[in-house]
Amino acid sequence: AEEALVNSEKLSVAGQMAAGIAHEIRNPLASLKGFSQLLKKKFDKHHDYFDIMLAELDRINEIVQEFMALAKPQANQLFGHYDLIRILQAVMTLLETQAIMKNVELCIKLNDTADTSIYCDENQIKQVFINLLKNAIEAMPGGGCIEIELRALREGEVTVLIKDQGIGIPIELIDKLGGPFYTTKSSGTGLGLMICNRIVQAHHGEMSFASESGLGTTVTVVLPLAGSRAAEKAKVTAGSAQA
Ligand code: ADP
Ligand code: MG
Numbered sequence: 001a002e003e004a005l006v007n008s009e010k011l012s013v014a015g016q017m018a019a020g021i022a023h024e025i026r027n028p029l030a031s032l033k034g035f036s037q038l039l040k041k042k043f044d045k046h047h048d049y050f051d052i053m054l055a056e057l058d059r060i061n062e063i064v065q066e067f068m069a070l071a072k073p074q075a076n077q078l079f080g081h082y083d084l085i086r087i088l089q090a091v092m093t094l095l096e097t098q099a100i101m102k103n104v105e106l107c108i109k110l111n112d113t114a115d116t117s118i119y120c121d122e123n124q125i126k127q128v129f130i131n132l133l134k135n136a137i138e139a140m141p142g143g144g145c146i147e148i149e150l151r152a153l154r155e156g157e158v159t160v161l162i163k164d165q166g167i168g169i170p171i172e173l174i175d176k177l178g179g180p181f182y183t184t185k186s187s188g189t190g191l192g193l194m195i196c197n198r199i200v201q202a203h204h205g206e207m208s209f210a211s212e213s214g215l216g217t218t219v220t221v222v223l224p225l226a227g228s229r230a231a232e233k234a235k236v237t238a239g240s241a242q243a
Pocket of ligand 2: 131134135193
């Protein structure tokens, strides 16, 4: 447990630093983008060059934003009581357009879960499901269906399963998931799952992957219900981080 603590502290220092640097990069980046847009109008003959520059600037911006999110679980924890179903529905609405464009259908399955009240930082938990659903959508180039299933598998916890029908993850690569910069995508950052891990850990939850190449992937996220022991622990940590 001590080693885990040391590791999480290391991560938090690295995360804070990354976020600090990311923050400093943002302003000059915005200025570069503004002037590129201006020059694009001025040199219309070369507008395609400027389109590439603008797209690359957007990409830097995306990476910078993900870095800034890394430090957030420590920096601005706003814990409260939220209904997980509502959080998931908000995330689905957010990603709807992106899903439709990729021919992907998102559906939610509620099953036997009576209690879905969790104690969390709402934006952070949203971020977890945004990252996971984005990955699921990106894993299905031919479209398909993503099922978000809520289950009451264990006392005091709520389980969310995110099942896609995508390309899957080879078993020997599952251990690498969530490592910084681990990506198999040409334009990926490899930070999404690392952020998910950090946030889920800060909420005293668990995340795991099951996958079959070519058939799809199921990500399981377990979160403590509000009022459970683990949620109380998260409350204590969140309280001391705020002080
Ligand atoms: P990124 O999406 O930028 O590559 P992530 O940390 O979100 O970074 O994901 C890391 C890698 O994990 C991805 O590049 C991909 O290889 C793999 N992965 C994650 N989720 C899925 C999924 N649902 N299906 C297939 N592969 C996945
Ligand atoms: Mg991702």
